Amino acid sequence: MKSQYPDTIRLLVDAYSRLTPELQKAARFMVEHPEEIGLNSMRTVARDADVKPATITRLTKALGFREYEALREPFRQRLRTRSPEFAAKLQDVQRRGKTGSRSILSDLRAQEIANIEHSLSDDNLPIMDEAAQTMHESRRVYVLGLRGAHAPAFLFHYAYQLFQDNSQLLDTSAGIFADQLRGINSEDSLLVVSFPPYTQLTIDAVEYAAEASARIIAVTDSVVSPAANAAAHIIVTRNQSPSFYHSFTGAVGVMQALITLLVTKAGGDAVKIVEEAEKRLSRISAYW
Amino acid sequence: MKSQYPDTIRLLVDAYSRLTPELQKAARFMVEHPEEIGLNSMRTVARDADVKPATITRLTKALGFREYEALREPFRQRLRTRSPEFAAKLQDVQRRGKTGSRSILSDLRAQEIANIEHSLSDDNLPIMDEAAQTMHESRRVYVLGLRGAHAPAFLFHYAYQLFQDNSQLLDTSAGIFADQLRGINSEDSLLVVSFPPYTQLTIDAVEYAAEASARIIAVTDSVVSPAANAAAHIIVTRNQSPSFYHSFTGAVGVMQALITLLVTKAGGDAVKIVEEAEKRLSRISAYW
DNA sequence: CGCGGAATGAAACAAATGATTCATCTGTTG
């Protein structure tokens, strides 16, 4: 008995674009909450995914399974084969839940830790490494992140520009957005950061870059995100938050991981270059 | 909502000797196959344990649970929450064997988690709460972060501006930096993010704000940082990184914590305001 | 031997599950 969980996920992702909206909603929930599929009944899954039970049945048929149980089995198998060891670190953190704002904050801390753990997960490590390799081989690295995603995008660009001079941060100021991408071609790569609600401008830019055959690295919330549509490398980051706005901590962590990898690939000199650059850029405070 | 899987196992083990033979068989199976409890139906468990369904029901009652579902829940919860922790542990093992980029990345992950834990530590929680209160009571909130610190500063400003309109992000573009602070006074607060090497411009701005009696919230690396000199609230974030550049993950986490607190203080309407704002700001992609 | 009480198993039940059917809705095409 071989574990076909990855195949099932791939099936879900590959079929995604051919599915109807309701089926997509169900498929997306499955990709994003794989544990719940193994743990709960079909009706419960349907309820949590905000979908009718019949939709789940239709999805199983649409994917080519004979019955729901066949679709569910890989998810269940995956949960079975995990390490029997139990570590309660996360729950310990959660357990400290106090009252009022302290409770919210400790909740937030637990979620941020989980965000980092998932964003820098084992699954993502090789993807990030390949993505870094792609960027390393690129003539030019375009960086795109609008609205909230500007923060991680900027951070990447700033750190990158300290040791390489072939990056360009796309911004919307002065309406020159489209012009900035004009020269992009297959030798270039585009690092795009995008989260729901996806900005139309971002999606348009990604499609433009894809048509120009540029390599796309997408940092986003799901493999079926529109920003990941034509991406060569999809880095999925968890972004849960107890607050109204999703967290960018995971995305920032990914950016810093990419920078770290790129510095390594750039060679040992890069570190010295960087140190010099930062010192040159600022007068160190007299305090230090 | 606390998860008591260890307690449940202990309960099973402790009660074991007092149970009747059939109940023991069931209890033993549960202890030895905890995953199956969370994954399968009661009847399936009974079949696998070679026991009648009624025996399982009797066991749940014998252990003091009201219904089977109550006994099953801890087992299920465990399968849900264990995955990230397990991933980290597995990676630690792998780290010793592998070389190169994977080792660096797992290093980075461990450090980022530590950064979050320290930045959102119990010591910092009350400070952040007070800082949020100060900002909440301010007429105007100035936000300052230059170079790398621009990322967390921008993130704060962007999220804040979604539900409040009294913030100003200080930037250096077009040489109008000094002008932007001109009107600051004792009713205002300045949220400043700064890390070594401290930018002189940042320190100057903080001193200017301090002379104007503005309340200063400093997010920085040390209580003796020049940026914290005149600060009313000092939020120390850890920023370690295996790379050349220090991490901003902790600072981003603090920013998001402050936003969370400020939304709470702003009242329940804020959430709706935000949702509307985001929708207005962007056309949702046709994909969704 | 047989009686009593507990342990066990078989049967029965309502509630739920997964699947199917059919009616309605939606959006497209001519």
Added chain:
DNA sequence: CAACAGATGAATCATTTGTTTCATTCCGCG
């Protein structure tokens, strides 16, 4: 606008689930 096909949802069905009830078995003691 009409007409059609596909997508969706409501209703329904047989099956499975967790639980309870009741009959049977087991075993120690007189």
